Structures are given as structure tokens and as C-alpha cells.
Amino acid sequence: MKALSIHLTDVCNSKCTFCIVDSPHMKQDTIMRRRVSRFLRENAGQGYEAVNLHGGEATIRRDFLEILDEIRDLGYPTVFLQTNARKLARMEYARTVVEKGVSLFVVSMHGATAQTQDRISLAPGSFDQAVKGIRNVKELGATVRTNSVVCKDNFTELPEIIDLCLDLGADMVNISALHTSGTALRNFWQVTPRYDEIRPYVLQACERAVRRGARLLMEGFPYCTVPGYERFLVDWEDNRFKVLYRSFVMEDYENHMDDFERVKDQRCGGCAFDRVCGGVYKEYAERIGWDEFHPIAGTATGQLAPVP
Template sequence: MDAQDSVAARIAQQRPRVHILTGTVCNNNCIFCMEEDRDGRKVTNAATTDESVRWILGRHSDYEEVCFTSGEPTTNPRLPHWLRMAKQAGVRWISMMTNGRALSYEAYTRALLGAGLNRLYVSIHGHTQKLHEGLTRTPGSFAQTLAGIDMAARYKRHGLVLHTSTVVTKRNLPHLADIYAFLRSHGVDQVVFNVMQANGRANTYFDQIFPTYTEIAAAAQAFLSACPERPAQAFFVDIPLCTTTQLPDHNRGYVEDYAHFEPPNPGHDIVADLESRRAGEHGELVQIRRSDLDDSARHKRPECATCRHDRVCEGVWGNYLRRHGWAEFTPVA
């Protein structure tokens, strides 16, 4: 299999992970946050209980990873208990998506690691206070997040895997190389550059913050071409594969396949077969897959069927197409 196909192979061979929703509270106020409708999500996210976590963990053999996410997990006092439950269930990878601020407190970090946490995805969106806090809109967040990353890096020797997530915007796009060098110097194993999903606040502030895919791909190519580290441990995620053909295949990332469970909501008909995915001891939960949330918002055109990546490509956000159309997207022969 040649290099062009290997990213497709990685996508096709990935195993799913399960997300456990920890709430709607967050101590940052990011301008691109996908969860703009926190009131609307409150009922769903706040429904996570010890009982529902226990039921989900009972299915852990189906998943490669259990990830605690949604809102800021460290604001939920039950998080250490749920991590411990996952460890006792024998889950291999127990992870958390976090802004990392609470990790700056060593006692708390040690408690999470002792409970079973072994993989971190820390959100940091710039290499300077001005850049990061201009996007999080939260004074003091940069120093705390960086301290949290440094604290986590100290415990990598005990098996903790440390990744970061940087949401690509018009503001930080010119600084990819600086952000990468900065984070690697602080012990980060993988630097992930996440292209925005055009929903929530990313849609509200689209014109101010969302670069085009062509601009992102060009900046990524320039950064990777000049990067002294080969291969660079930088990955560009959630950008259509047809726009990144000039990037080294190693650096072409993708959003992992995931699912979560939430109470059935008769008011929102995401997919027709939700009833067939009733879960929990009494059918009080329903499985929601990432594709359920994305399919209605992403689109393909007939020409996409001729692309070598069509089988694994998820299409383009409708909100993006309404602004820029299809001109950027050429099927890969």
C-alpha cells in the first residue's frame, strides 16, 4: 500500500472509543466552542450518573478507549470516582479532554493518575498568553494551562501519554511552527491541530476566525517542510483529505470514531433507528454515534464518488460550503 493510501487505511482500521459526558460547566469561554447551546445540552450532559457510567464501562471490551469529556471534566467532583471505575473495569486507555488548568495543582493531578487516568488531551491554542487568552477569553487561563501541561509532563515516566489540541483559527494559523516548538519543549508527545467544526460558536463567528481549508493546508505544508524534527509529531485533523495531498502522510490526521450514550430525546430526531439503539438496563439510554451528529451537517457532491478517499471521507460542513462553495475540493484520482 502506498503512502497516499495509508491514511485511509488508518481510518478504516481504527477502533471506536466511547465518550462519557461529564457536564456542561467550563471555566473557559472559547470563541470557537462547539457547545454554544449549553442550556440545550444541560439535560443530556448532566444525566451522567454512577449507574450509567457503570453500565457503559460494562461494554468496555467494545472500545479502545474511554474518554471523559464535554464541558470541562475537572469541574465535576465525580470525575476521580468515574476514573477509578474505569480502571477497575480493566479499560486499557482512560483519557480526558481538558483545558488542563486544574492539573496545575499537583495533588489533584496525582489523584487523577492514581484513579486510572493514563492519557490526556489538553486544549491550548497559542504559545503566548495574548494569543491563547484572546481565543479562550479567560484571563489567567494560559499560565494555568501551561502549568498543567508541565505538571502532566513530570508524570510521563509513570506511563501518562500527553497530547495537546490546538484549534486552528485565523489568529494562530501564522504561528504553527512556534506553537509546535513551544509545546514539544514542554514535553508534549503529540501536537494536534484541530480544524474547526463549523457549528456552535465556530459558526457564529465563522467570518472572523475560520481560515479556508486551502489556507490551512498551505500553512501546514510550509511549517512541516521547514520543521527540523522528522517526522514532526504534528497532526492536522478534521480537514478534507483532498485538500491535504501535499502534506506528508504521517501528518494527515483524522477525528477518531466515537460514540456516547444519552437519555432518549423525542424532540430531536438525529437518526431514524435510535429506538434500535436503546441501551442501559431498562432502555433509559440511547447510543449516539459521531456520524449521527455529523451526517446531517456534512455534504458530498457526485464528483466525490470518483475520489480515492471517498470511502473514508465524511464530506464538508454545510456551513462552510455556504460561505466558500466547492471550488477548493478536487477529487483525488
Template sequence: MTLQDSHGRRFSYLRLSVTDVCNFRCNYCLPDGYECSDDTASLTVEEITHLARAFAAQGTRKIRITGGEPSLRRDLPQIIQAVANTPGIEQVAITTNGYKLTKHLPAWHAAGLTQLNVSIDSLDPRQFKAITGHDRLQELLDGIALAQTLGFKNIKVNAVLLRDYNLAEFDHFLDWIKTTPITLRFIELMQTGDNQDYFAANHVSGESIKQRLEANGWQPVLRRAHAGPAQEFCHPEYEGRIGLIMPYSKDFCSTCNRLRISSLGKLHLCLFGEHGYDLRPLMTVDKEAELELALQELLQKKTATHFLHDGETGAIQHFAMIGG
């Protein structure tokens, strides 16, 4: 069976948040740091196990573990192992800010992690600290080197495009991937409920970056199975690739293949939806069939597109809420 909405889109990719807590203070997400708004405990390993089984039974093949910052969960290796051991799941990915990456990565790898995404918004240590509130750039670069040693393939580095902070570094980023075999993904800044002024000052059109790449010989790459929304580009003179995530581009939602579960067990049909649907009561050993049916039924409520172009950001106040 497959999860399919009323618009004919199939969903084989789940983004699973395991906590909304984050220890970084990125100025585009949590400039004042994390503030707890709900003291309800996050999903347990047992609940995540039932959830992964239900999604896998409906055709999900890739699960990405997100936060907040997922490494703040002490039982993260057990979560990774539970997901990796789920029949039908082929890829287990994580998106992390890289906190203590060199310490954690061997255990994640041993538990079954297959793909690593690390957020690095600047290659200048001072600018990196200005954006994130932490002086940890070298630690992240060391973590990526360790990932390569451990045999991780298709390592991805995420950088949010910011006019006042890292746009001037674009050529520096390109120089880096000339000899570094990773996929560098530039993410177009998105408007949320609390960043209107910051968005107006820092938003950079992903389309302008795409035109710049194409003018310099970069060629589009075919999307892999279960891939996310990035448009990827390669160049014969570069070891690395470029990915562009452009939510304001035309037809961005037409290829949507991913759903989201919050750390409290709510299904979000869209990052910018108005609310989530509580599935936590169904994440038990005797209700997996009900959970699968609920997924099928709720998916029919998914709209054809988000409404970011109209300035409607839904219920999301910041991206740590459900992992971006």
C-alpha cells in the same frame, strides 16, 4: 462481543461527556459564554458505572471523559475511578481546557487517569486570551510539565486551526515541540449550527497543513489501537509529534471507531447526527443486559459518513454540547 455497525466498522472507543457546562468563552465554540438550555442533572457516578460496564462488555477498551469542561464536576475523581475500575477498560483519558490543571491533576492521576489532552489554541498569551477569554496560558503549560513529572505518557495538546488567530503561529508551535515530547494536534475547524460566518472566515484546510509537513520531512506514524481520528506525523529532529484531525478529508469516516454519550445519557452515533438516543433509563443495576442490546441495535442506524461537505451539521449547535 464487539460493537460493529452495518458498514463493518468496530467501535472500541467511547467519548463520555459528564457536563455540557464550560467556563471558557472560546470564540469558535461559546463566544458569548455558556447558556443553560436544559436544567436536567448530568449523569451520576452510579449511572456512569453501569454505562461503562455495558460498553466494556461490548468491547470498548478506551473511555475519554469530556465536557463542556469536565473539571467543573466536583466528583470528577470518583467518575475517573469508576471508569478505571471497570473490567475491560484499558485507557481512561480526559480532554480539558486546563482550568486549575495543576490543582486537579494529582487527584485525577491517583484515581486512574492514563491519558491527558489539553486545549491550547495559542502559545502567545495575548492571542490565547483573545481566543478563550482567559489569561491562563502559563497555568496550562505548568500543568503539562506536572503531567510529565507524574509520569503521563503520550500527552496531547489540541489546537483548533484558525486563519485569523493562530495560523501565523504555526512555526512557533513547531519550535515548541522541537524539545517538548508531546503530540500537538491541529484540529480543522468544523461548521456548526451557529458559526457559519466565523467558519467562512477562519477555516483552514488540514490537507494544506499535511502537505506542508510532508514537504519538510515529516513522516506518517501508524495508528495505535483504539486511537482517535488524528493522522500523526513524526520528524527525526523533533521530540514531539504532530497530529492532524481533518473531518473534511476524503474517507475520514471510514476508520471511525468512536461513539458518544452526552451528559444527559443520549447516544450520539455521529458528532453531526440529527439527534441522540436516550439510554439513561437503562443505566441501572437490573438493566445492563438491555442496555447492551440497545447499543447493538442502535449502532445499525449509524450512517457511512457525515455530510459536512454538503453543509449539513446535524443537531449540534456548538461543541460543548457533547464534547466535540
């Protein structure tokens, strides 16, 4: 898929303890509508299959619905929306958003219970709203992909989170490694679990998704941390995203991540996944080190085993 991806706002109606764009600390939005409009106009008619909108929380922009109109008027085939789904709890609003062209909702689900999710979002009621939001857009015929970021506060209930998402009718479940940037970096030791400690729960969550016949996607995990489930990691070769992030355009999201956000170690050179693995988030490697990451012998398509 070839898509545009737009960071539509810095601010949010939740205050997640691991927000990668640091929304809880942003007092004012820096995103200018005219910059967004120019980006949309410049790229219209160039074969982009979708416009992916994210933030912060895109739906809290006053002109959010106008931007959806603009995207449709410029001829983009469809819109994907990354959202906490809180505003979608109102059926009337959810219907408007669907009618204006959003076909895929990527909804944050970080807890299996209100207690966990609201503790992470620091927004009482956010879990119930997200659940209602998912139900509403499903009822309206839209596609839902949930996204669950693995953090210290939720990793032990990850399998139950996946069960909940599938029970709610999610068409796809996404499990993301914590990107240690923004508020997650400010709160690093409070929110960041070690890969070693989350592994059993991540693998169990994957197993549950697979057993239930769900479409599973994983993002941000070094390949050596999810043995047996490597094939579910996002293949960025097949997903080319041109991103507008504040005033900065990334021609290719994956190249940006490789160049600026993730790092590799000498050991990676001897790993079967070196070519496809993005490595480890750099702040994680700086603070926690490399003792959990073990190169895989063999070829990425053949027999695999940890390098002795």
C-alpha cells in the same frame, strides 16, 4: 482502538470563541450523573480499551474524581481526558487525576503565546495554566497529546504552536480543522478562516512536526486541503468510538459525522479520496462554498495529482 467517549459536561471554565458544544452560552449543565453511570455499566466488560472524557471541561464537574473511581471499579483499562489543563496547573490535583487512572491527556493549545490563547479562550491566565498543566502531567509520567484548532485568530502562528507543544514534551500533536458548530457557528465569520488562507501555515506546521520526528495527527480536514500530509489524517476505521452525548448514544462517531455533520459535492465522486474523506463541514460549505476543493486524480495509495 475501540473506546467509549463521554460528553461529561456542557459547561467550561473558559469561553472559547469557537467552542463546538457552545459551552460559553450554557448556563447550566444538562448532563446527569445517573445517565453517565448507566452508560458505563451497560458497556463494561465488552472489550472497550479506554474511556475518553470530554466536555465542556470535564474537570470542573464536582463529581469528576468520583467518576474516575467508577470507571476504574468497572474494569475499564484506562482513561483519556480532553481538557484545557487549567486545573492541572495544581500539581496536587494533577497527581490525583493521574493516580485515578488517566493515562492520556489531550490538551487544547490554541496559541503560541498567552496573548493569542487567552484572547481565544476569553480566560486570562489560561495559557500559563495549560503550559503548567502539561508540564505537571508529563512529570507524573502521563502521555500528552496537544490539540490545536485552526481559527482566524491563530493560523499564522500554527508552526510556532507546534514547536511550543513539542518543546513542552508533547508525545503527539493534533491539528484540527475548525468544526463550525456551537459557538463557532454563532461567531462564524469572526472565527472561520478559509482553507485556502490557512493552507501554507498548516503545511508548514505539519512539516515542522515531521522534521522533528513527532507523531502528528490531523482531524477534520478534507483530504484535498492537506496535500502531501493525507496519511496523517485520523483513520476512523481503526478508531471506533461509541459516544454518549447528552442523552443521545452514537454507536459509531464517524458514521454520525458522515451522516449529520459533513457534506460532499458532486466533484467528490471523481476524487481518489472519496471513500476515505469525510468531506467538508456542512455549515462551511453552505456559507463559503466549494471553490477551494479540488478532486484528486489517481488512487489513494498510488500517484496523486489534482484533477485538471
